[in-house]
Amino acid sequence: MTTAIIPDRRFCVAPMMDWTDRHCRSFHRVLTRHALLYTEMATSAAIMHGDVERLIGFDPAEQAVALQLGGSDPDELAKAARTGADRGYCEVNLNAGCPSDRVQSGRFGACLMREPELVADCLQAMKEAIAIPVTLKCRIGVDDQEPRDALPDLLSHVQSRGIRSVIIHARKAWLKGLSPKENRSIPPLDYDLVHEMKAAFPDMEIILNGGLETLESGLAAQGNLDGIMLGRAAYHTPWELAGVDHAVYGAGNPVTSPDAAVAAYLPYIQRQLEAGMRLHSMTRHMLGLFHGRPGARQWRRILSENAVRDGAGLDVVREALAATQPAMASA
Incomplete structure (x- = not known):
């Protein structure tokens, strides 16, 4: 039951x-x-x-x-x-x-x-x-x-x-x-x-x-x-x-950084892609994740421009995430 x-x-x-x-x-x-x-x-x-x-x-x-x-x-x-x-x-x-x-x-x-x-x-x-x-x-x-x-x-x-x-x-x-x-x-x-x-x-x-x-x-x-x-x-x-x-x-927070949140969401995205869903259907909800943080503009731009393309996959998300790293390192 x-x-x-x-x-x-x-x-x-x-x-x-x-x-x-x-x-x-x-x-x-x-x-x-x-x-x-x-x-x-x-x-x-x-x-x-x-x-x-x-x-x-x-x-x-x-x-x-x-x-x-x-x-x-x-x-x-x-x-x-x-x-x-x-x-x-x-x-x-x-x-x-x-x-x-x-x-x-x-x-x-x-x-x-x-x-x-x-x-x-x-x-x-x-x-x-x-x-x-x-x-x-x-x-x-x-x-x-x-x-x-x-x-x-x-x-x-x-x-x-x-x-x-x-x-x-x-x-x-x-x-x-x-x-x-x-x-x-x-x-x-x-x-x-x-x-x-x-x-x-x-x-x-x-x-x-x-x-x-x-x-x-x-x-x-x-x-x-x-x-x-x-x-x-x-x-x-x-x-x-x-x-x-x-x-x-009063519980522990499940993720400690936006990067960790992306990593935790990737398996779901992969399952949905395998089921025939377009990448944009998932990533459009993630655009504000880095709001107010270094790299936020690059994150939004890469996802917005590339996730809508036919056949777009996890590599787009990884590219967007990588684009935030240099910005964070120089912040």
Whole structure:
């Protein structure tokens, strides 16, 4: 019998469309053994009617991994959640925070902030369908909502259905007038409100997300909250993840240098190449590994220019890594 994996949300890497695919998660797992990783959002409809392996397949070595779903039909979400649980995910998360036009047209994502009863119905249906935890990721409000009214209302609804873990992106989402990219930076952050929600809902596990640029700043902003979630910072400057296991979990960090991280990831890259995957599918997630270090520009340039070529193999990664060494020696 397989031992159940219990997600530890003290540190999470955010679900990010087009970024946190299985190759990205495998790379991040080289850097941290303990952080909870999330998939890209997969819609419940796609899981019901599409190629499930392509959409949500993952390697057990990535664990602990949570599946994020998008949707607004409770029955469909329950079926998709069951599919995810059967695949071995340790958590299923409902997206009520994504502000893209495509998401809005499907009546899910951030627009669900306006329908707390429906969010609660969806979460309850998912919870009743699976044995693993069901969680919510949301904003503090959308458009003209007053966050100090909208957010506690939403939390009250979901708590009443037995949901105890919520990840809060501490910005409003403006569904009209701002692009998804602008929604990640223009609406002001309100960490104080998220901290107030922990005081108002002490029995809920509340994770802080939004605008956390480093592990250190994230931990400083955490305060009375139960954990933090890094998104773009974890992706663009992945070496931040290499300090998570010690700083957050009191464990040893799995790699001690970016070079060691590359070496640890190479066997995975080789397996994927042998399975017919293009090198760029893996190396695009590694471009920021040497950020702020000597040789970072050479590393990015060599990978960007050469990994996309037909037949590109491990020699490209080795060449990029070698290009960082003279820079480091002269630093």
